[in-house]
Amino acid sequence: TPPVSPFAIAFDAERLTLSPEGPTLTRRMSDLEGLFLDQSAWAESAAGDNPVVYTVTSSPVPEINRELPQSITTIFPGATAGELWMTKGHQHPDHQGEIYLALKGRGGLLMFDGERVEWLDMTPGTIGYIPPGWAHRSVNTGDEPYAFLAVYPGGAGHDYGWVLTHGMGSRAYLDASGSVDLRPYAG
Ligand code: PAN
Ligand code: ZN
Secondary structure (H helix, E strand, O other): OOOOOOOOOOOEOOOOOOOOOOEEEEEEHOOOOOOOOHHHHHHHHOOOOOOEEEEEEEEEOOOOOOOOOOEEEOOOOOEEEEEEOOOOOOEEOOOOOOOOEEEOOOEEEEOOOOOOEEEEOOOOOOEEEEEEOOOEEEEEEEOEEEEEEEEOOOOOOEOOHHHHOOOOOOOEEOOOOOOOOEEEEOO
């Protein structure tokens, strides 16, 4: 494959769109099987109105070695049996690092290396660094959509099975005062 030529992407910070734009992915509740602690609340929601939990809009940079793709994830506000809406979460098979930049709303970047858990509060302007070997999941902690830019090595790949096997170390809820309440993963 010949390398991509240099090009500019117009980013609309209000509408969170990229132009030119690559593929867009929509994750509904039914795509998040086995991830929420309360499986029956998940099943009821997935079989019911099956809401869109998040979207991922990519730039047209290919996901191959040496390229540096970007994407914008938008997580809608919500909770399933109290557990805040979130991305599936994944590990990069060869443990490549990644950079996130929060754009809109309020969120968190939950990371787990199999033993240690880290949580970064993400508000517009926060750069979250994901070091090699840390599985990562994003969470909307606010009451409006939470959006962030991700930049990652094109050959990184996405291992979703790792999270199903190892979990993410913690789960994110809100306490009575509206602060993030991280609970042991369980289940
Ligand atoms: C991000 C994520 C994106 C969606 O672009 O892929 O936020 O999360 P899941 O892939 O866990 O569903 C990234 O970390 N790319 O490597
Ligand atoms: Zn990643």
